[in-house]
Amino acid sequence: xxxxxxxxxxxxxxxxxxxxxxxxxxxxxxxxxxxxxxxxxxxxxxxxxxxxxxxxxxxxxxxxxxxxxxxxxxxxxxxxxxxxxxxxxxxxxxxxxxxxxxx
Amino acid sequence: xxxxxxxxxxxxxxxxxxxxxxxxxxxxxxxxxxxxxxxxxxxxxxxxxxxxxxxxxxxxxxxxxxxxxxxxxxxxxxxxxxxxxxxxxxxxxxxxxxxxxxxxxxxxxxxxxxxxxxxxxxxxxxxxxxxxxxxxxxxxxxxxxxxxxxxxxxxxxxxxxxxxxxxxxxxxxxxxxxxxxxxxxxxxxxxxxxxxxxxxxxxxxxxxxxxxxxxxxxxxxxxxxxxxxxxxxxxxxxxxxxxxxxxxxxxxxxxxxxxxxxxxxxxxxxxxxxxxxxxxxxxxxxxxxxxxxxxxxxxxxxxxxxxxxxxxxxxxxxxxxxxxxxxxxxxxxxxxxxxxxxxxxxxxxxxxxxxxxxxxxxxxxxxxxxxxxxxxxxxxxxxxxxxxxxxxxxxxxxxxxxxxxxxxxxxxxxxxxxxxxxxxxxxxxxxxxxxxxxxxxxxxxxxxxxxxxxxxxxxxxxxxxxxxxxxxxxxxxxxxxxxxxxxxxxxxxxxxxx
Numbered sequence: 001x002x003x004x005x006x007x008x009x010x011x012x013x014x015x016x017x018x019x020x021x022x023x024x025x026x027x028x029x030x031x032x033x034x035x036x037x038x039x040x041x042x043x044x045x046x047x048x049x050x051x052x053x054x055x056x057x058x059x060x061x062x063x064x065x066x067x068x069x070x071x072x073x074x075x076x077x078x079x080x081x082x083x084x085x086x087x088x089x090x091x092x093x094x095x096x097x098x099x100x101x102x103x
Numbered sequence: 104x105x106x107x108x109x110x111x112x113x114x115x116x117x118x119x120x121x122x123x124x125x126x127x128x129x130x131x132x133x134x135x136x137x138x139x140x141x142x143x144x145x146x147x148x149x150x151x152x153x154x155x156x157x158x159x160x161x162x163x164x165x166x167x168x169x170x171x172x173x174x175x176x177x178x179x180x181x182x183x184x185x186x187x188x189x190x191x192x193x194x195x196x197x198x199x200x201x202x203x204x205x206x207x208x209x210x211x212x213x214x215x216x217x218x219x220x221x222x223x224x225x226x227x228x229x230x231x232x233x234x235x236x237x238x239x240x241x242x243x244x245x246x247x248x249x250x251x252x253x254x255x256x257x258x259x260x261x262x263x264x265x266x267x268x269x270x271x272x273x274x275x276x277x278x279x280x281x282x283x284x285x286x287x288x289x290x291x292x293x294x295x296x297x298x299x300x301x302x303x304x305x306x307x308x309x310x311x312x313x314x315x316x317x318x319x320x321x322x323x324x325x326x327x328x329x330x331x332x333x334x335x336x337x338x339x340x341x342x343x344x345x346x347x348x349x350x351x352x353x354x355x356x357x358x359x360x361x362x363x364x365x366x367x368x369x370x371x372x373x374x375x376x377x378x379x380x381x382x383x384x385x386x387x388x389x390x391x392x393x394x395x396x397x398x399x400x401x402x403x404x405x406x407x408x409x410x411x412x413x414x415x416x417x418x419x420x421x422x423x424x425x426x427x428x429x430x431x432x433x434x435x436x437x438x439x440x441x442x443x444x445x446x447x448x449x450x451x452x453x454x455x456x457x458x459x460x461x462x463x464x465x466x467x468x469x470x471x472x473x474x475x476x477x478x479x480x481x482x483x484x485x486x487x488x489x490x491x492x493x494x495x496x497x498x499x500x501x502x503x504x505x506x507x508x509x510x511x512x513x514x515x516x517x518x519x520x521x522x523x524x525x526x527x528x529x530x531x532x533x534x535x536x537x538x539x540x541x542x543x544x545x546x547x548x549x550x551x552x553x554x555x556x557x558x559x560x561x562x563x564x565x566x567x568x569x570x571x572x573x574x575x576x577x578x579x580x581x582x583x584x585x586x587x588x589x590x591x592x593x594x595x596x597x598x599x600x601x
Contacts, residue, residue: 004333005219012342016345031354034127035190038124039321044336045204046200047336048328050151061210072196072200077171078189083137089453
């Protein structure tokens, strides 16, 4: 096993622990936005897709890469936009006293 | 540009992702957190585009343009009630990207793939492919393109597990000999098939667990991509996504008092043979919206328990309006949200937020369960299993042991429901037959609109009489305790063979 792959495993495990600690404190109120936001973040596969689509390693790589770029971009753009749309709706009731059902 | 610079971009992106998710710990910091995560994503993308390997941009532009248009359209036009479907389909897109990158890397390098790279690629395409089809199946069920009930056949678990063993076998064969190209594609095929088979027997109410689990797999597939192409930010972001999904599915399983294995292989909710042989007749009392409005008018405290039925009936706005009307009358109004109410984690919270209900009115079971006994009315809107007392007492019930909301302890329980059909778990709900329970059948939205209208008229009349008589307060007359007077006499009595 090379030292670089051991390093990668370190990173994976430590990131997992950090992630768990951070996410453990997200209230159930925000579980849907959490899911939607992590989904957008997992669109990070876009980074790999860009390399496959842009590095001119043959037709197959390019085609697969372009499809992957499209799919990952849908997640990044759509995921962040809809999460923001959701988070905008969460507010304390006092801001509109007595009118929670206005819209 | 020196390669070390790309790593700086990726490092910054990773830090921004983590601080961004930390922002989601509170609704006040959530949007700022999301903005940080967006900035992280932008940095990661810019850092990647600056790399030397990327020599052709035209195809990237095509993909990014189409993806942005589709993604933005989905984000803008998708109604909030369709959120579970959207989440499911986007897991599918994420997994598709990871899988295709894996295939592209394998295609380029085979047969010169070393064992470590092959291990990473194997995880990537296997997890990725089963997430693609698994999420599509979940999407189909949630969108009602496929039957929402579990699909069961003989030897189901044996077939799925055999296929899984076969896929693992192919994976090991590839690690031994990475040059076996047909085996690689057969493994992708097996992964796709496993995804279908895994979600086929899972029914609607178990969707929160499955969606969270697929979220986790999509993240792990991205992390494996990071290993395969030696990219740290992919590993970090994938790990975050993976743990988040895993954590949520743990939470959801715990909220149902079931194990992962039971959710995945238990097939709850399938048609079961009827165990009771005898014909037992139980009566349920049928009330009208007028009865309900009469009781609600007098209630000092109300706890609303929303369920998936609220989402189906699109009744969240009507529920919010009712809450406003009751608050204006001076009643205490709160919402009790069970973690597995709805079809995804946090489903009810999002719908109520959309209807402008302030989040300080929303409570988790632990926070509110002790208060039901001192509450005049528990209003159950389209929820069933999460208020079924069988979970406490009936040991042979599939619900047994699930922590439920103590709606049955309120003085009056008002249930808005389409029919007496048992909930997802197939367990008849004794609560519906209790003396203090008022069943109001019909579409929840129509019922609520009728109740709201009556409450508005009542408020109007009170206001008018106050103006003419000069009476100080409509609350001057002390109301009877509502508990003992559940509405006007029943209008209809329905009989039902159990």
